[in-house]
Amino acid sequence: MKIQRTGSAAWTGGKDGKGAVSTQSGALKAYPYGFGSRFEGVAGTNPEELIAAGHAGCFTMATSLMLVEAGLIAERLDTTAVVTLEQVQGGFSITSVHLTLKAKIPGVDDAKFQSIAAKAKANCPVSKLLKADITLDAQLV
Numbered sequence: 001m002k003i004q005r006t007g008s009a010a011w012t013g014g015k016d017g018k019g020a021v022s023t024q025s026g027a028l029k030a031y032p033y034g035f036g037s038r039f040e041g042v043a044g045t046n047p048e049e050l051i052a053a054g055h056a057g058c059f060t061m062a063t064s065l066m067l068v069e070a071g072l073i074a075e076r077l078d079t080t081a082v083v084t085l086e087q088v089q090g091g092f093s094i095t096s097v098h099l100t101l102k103a104k105i106p107g108v109d110d111a112k113f114q115s116i117a118a119k120a121k122a123n124c125p126v127s128k129l130l131k132a133d134i135t136l137d138a139q140l141v
Helices: 035-039 047-069 110-123 125-129
Strands: 007-012 018-023 031-033 076-088 091-104 133-140
Touching: 031 035, 047 076, 047 091, 047 110, 047 125, 091 110, 110 125, 110 133
Parallel strands: 091 133
Antiparallel strands: 007 018, 018 031, 076 091
């Protein structure tokens, strides 16, 4: 099975220009982004927060699947991904992603939960894509 999804970006101007990103599903349609939203806190999105949302979503889905495979059903999984963009060696690089998972899972002990969360972190497709250092703080609540 091969699945392809599409995202696109359009840009006008130089560094002070304006951009817009769109997704195939229409979840984002010409949504603004630029250097201001990336580096200065101006309204709009940026590549790092889009990667963070994608990674959080992918990891959470992988965790859910692995729980089901272990005979468990999560009541709730909440994941936050923090993507770090740093200037290194004269350019910028995404150096790390930190995932924080808060989970309510009836009938699981912490050791089993930690094992499943670590496996999900290592095996979700977005984790496999990124070269950054990926860390995880998983907590049962």
